[in-house]
Amino acid sequence: MNKKKIIRNVILVLAILILLIVLLVNLGDIKKILNVLGSSNGWFILLAMGAILVYAFINQISLMILTKHRYRDIKFVDNYCISGSEFFFNSITPFSSGGQPFQAYALKRKGMGLANSTSVLLINFIAYQVSLNLLGVIFLIMYYNRVEGEISSYIWFLIAGFIINVIVMLALLAIGIIKPVGNIFIKLFDKITTIKPLRRFQDKHDRVVEYVNNMQNAFKEISKSIKLWALVLLSKIISLLIYYFVPFIALYAIGVKVNPDDLFYVMALTAFTLTIAIWVPTPGGAGGVEVAFSLLYSPFIASYGFDDSKSYALAIMLIWRMLTYYLLIIYGFVLYLIFEKRDKISNNTNIDSEITITGKEN
Numbered sequence: 001m002n003k004k005k006i007i008r009n010v011i012l013v014l015a016i017l018i019l020l021i022v023l024l025v026n027l028g029d030i031k032k033i034l035n036v037l038g039s040s041n042g043w044f045i046l047l048a049m050g051a052i053l054v055y056a057f058i059n060q061i062s063l064m065i066l067t068k069h070r071y072r073d074i075k076f077v078d079n080y081c082i083s084g085s086e087f088f089f090n091s092i093t094p095f096s097s098g099g100q101p102f103q104a105y106a107l108k109r110k111g112m113g114l115a116n117s118t119s120v121l122l123i124n125f126i127a128y129q130v131s132l133n134l135l136g137v138i139f140l141i142m143y144y145n146r147v148e149g150e151i152s153s154y155i156w157f158l159i160a161g162f163i164i165n166v167i168v169m170l171a172l173l174a175i176g177i178i179k180p181v182g183n184i185f186i187k188l189f190d191k192i193t194t195i196k197p198l199r200r201f202q203d204k205h206d207r208v209v210e211y212v213n214n215m216q217n218a219f220k221e222i223s224k225s226i227k228l229w230a231l232v233l234l235s236k237i238i239s240l241l242i243y244y245f246v247p248f249i250a251l252y253a254i255g256v257k258v259n260p261d262d263l264f265y266v267m268a269l270t271a272f273t274l275t276i277a278i279w280v281p282t283p284g285g286a287g288g289v290e291v292a293f294s295l296l297y298s299p300f301i302a303s304y305g306f307d308d309s310k311s312y313a314l315a316i317m318l319i320w321r322m323l324t325y326y327l328l329i330i331y332g333f334v335l336y337l338i339f340e341k342r343d344k345i346s347n348n349t350n351i352d353s354e355i356t357i358t359g360k361e362n
Contacts, residue, residue, distance in 0.1 A: 013092050013329065032308055036254050036315035044253035045319060048246050052323045055246075056331055059239035060084050062127055062232040063103075066120040069228060071112040081339035082106045088332025091325060100125065102336075109343060115214070122218040123232065126176070129169045131236035135244075136162060136275055139268035146265065147272060150299040157292070161275040175212055176219035182212040243324065244270040247297070250319045254312060256301055269296045270320075293317045 060083040067079055085106065086099030093099075100121045107117035140162060148155045174181040186209055193202045222229045244267035251258050251266065258266060273293045280288030294313045301316075302309035 010092060017326070029308075029311060032311040033315050033318070036311055037318065039255065040253045040315070040319070041255075042253075044249055048249040048253065048319070048323055049327065051242055051246050051249060052327060053331070055239050055242040056084065056087060056328060058235055058242065061239075062235040063120065063124045065228065065232060065235070066123055067107065067112070067117075069225070070116045070120055071107070071110075074107075074110055074112065078110050078339065078342065081335040081342070082110075084335035085332050085339060087328040088336050091329045091332065106339060115217070118214045119218045119221055122215055123222060123229070126172060126218065126222075127229070127232045127236045129165075129172060131233060131240055132271075132274070133165055133169045135237065135240055136165065136271055139264075139271050143265055143268045147268070147296070150303075151295055154295055157276045158272050161278060165275060165278065172215065176215040179216060182216055186212055240271075241267065244268075246270070246323060247316060247320050250316045250323075251301075253319065254315050256304055256306065256312060256316075258304070262300075266300070269300060272296055290317055290321065293320065 060080065063083040064079045067074055082103055085102060089098035089102045103121055104114065104117045108114055175185055189208050190205060192198055247270050248258060248263055248266045273289060273296055276292040277288035294317050297316060298309045298313040301312045306312050
């Protein structure tokens with residue numbers, strides 16, 4: 001992603017911040033929301049911030065392990081920065097699509113082959129999808145009746161999001177594990193792109209074939225290193241559980257003392273939020289995430305005797321969004337800058353070394 005695109009997408013993120021403010025004004029009483037935020041406990045907010053940074057680190061571990069396993073020469077700092085840069089690039093691109101292309105490019109700059117980098121990135125993505133859906137299934141089984149009773153009018157959004165997530169995951173698994181399915185996918189793509197409005201995608205045939213081959217190679221790697229795959233999957237599950245835990249802390253920050261028995265239900269509500277809004281075609285799912293979060297948390301907060309549960313739900317949504325979206329954008333951007341600085345210094349050092357060697361030879 002070039003600098004112009006980065007700047008353009010950052011401007012888009014700022015526009016999303018304005019959209020968030022507009023949503024707050026339209027969905028609730030801004031004065032009441034500010035009053036709730038003004039009386040919040042700063043120590044709990046700091047604790048929530050710490051939890052998000054722990055989540056970020058553990059989430060990065062999976063890709064760092066995979067990269068080090070395939071490319072021993074990569075340095076820890078470079079590995080850490082490249083894995084963490086996805087928080088920035090995913091957050092500023094629609095459907096969180098910007099992280100992997102930059103990471104593949106960055107790993108290539110550090111000397112890792114494109115086939116290897118593509119493979120580890122796909123394995124990391126598969127681990128995320130499996131973890132997301134596994135936890136989603138568990139939470140849905142545990143709390144479907146309760147959440148259906150609280151948001152009966154909107155339960156179909158949750159079911160639709162869940163079905164889409166599962167279909168995507170199963171499709172990825174089928175393409176990667178069953179070779180004929182991969183071939184069918186390629187033929188289906190070729191068939192669809194004969195339709196007039198989609199003909200402009202016909203030149204993407206080779207890229208689709210490459211993607212299917214890389215996916216199947218990634219699953220071959222998984223079958224060879226089951227212990228490694230288990231470790232990667234475990235790190236993703238733990239990181240997601242921490243991510244889902246953050247609203248529980250934020251609830252205490254605004255004075256909603258949640259019963260410990262409801263801890264997993266709060267985590268489930270956060271998981272359901274992502275399930276509903278994951279396919280919203282805006283950077284970070286902006287708009288969809290905020291509305292879904294408010295719809296899910298408002299009746300839950302009301303169950304604790306808060307008359308103005310809507311204002312409390314919007315207040316906690318704002319805290320959660322600032323930590324899980326904007327703080328992670330800053331975090332990822334800082335790591336991106338560190339990587340670029342280190343890479344520039346490394347390139348200059350290599351050039352100086354070549355000049356010195358050439359001078360000695362002459």
